[in-house]
Amino acid sequence: MGISLITIYDFTILITPYLETIESELQYRLSYKYVWYRKQNDTWNNYSNFIYTTVSWEALMTRISETVSKFKIDKNEFFYYTINRWYNYWSALAVELIFTDWDGGILAKNKRVDW
Numbered sequence: 001m002g003i004s005l006i007t008i009y010d011f012t013i014l015i016t017p018y019l020e021t022i023e024s025e026l027q028y029r030l031s032y033k034y035v036w037y038r039k040q041n042d043t044w045n046n047y048s049n050f051i052y053t054t055v056s057w058e059a060l061m062t063r064i065s066e067t068v069s070k071f072k073i074d075k076n077e078f079f080y081y082t083i084n085r086w087y088n089y090w091s092a093l094a095v096e097l098i099f100t101d102w103d104g105g106i107l108a109k110n111k112r113v114d115w
Helices: 005-010 016-031 042-047 049-053 057-071 075-101
Strands: none
Touching: 016 057, 016 075, 042 049, 042 075, 049 057, 049 075, 057 075
8 A cells, every 4th residue: 555645745634544554564664673784875865765655564675676676786785774764754754644633733844855
């Protein structure tokens, strides 16, 4: 299952079902050690930009495998690099959803887009 960012940011419908899905998928990350192997960089960020549209752990594993094959990069290093970025992004989005679900919570548009 994927979640479109446009849907999330343009329509504040979602909250509970999507939040539960995100929380469930984030649990898969917790059984792995926390290492990066390298500093974040534009090249690997571009390789792993699918994290923004891939909420499912299973789909994430598929995309990582495809990217490693396509760009001939180190599987272990790219795995950890990508799951860390994925976890950071989706956990931050979940927190944002929690705050915007409160009465009076307002979703602020991000004027600076990193991706």
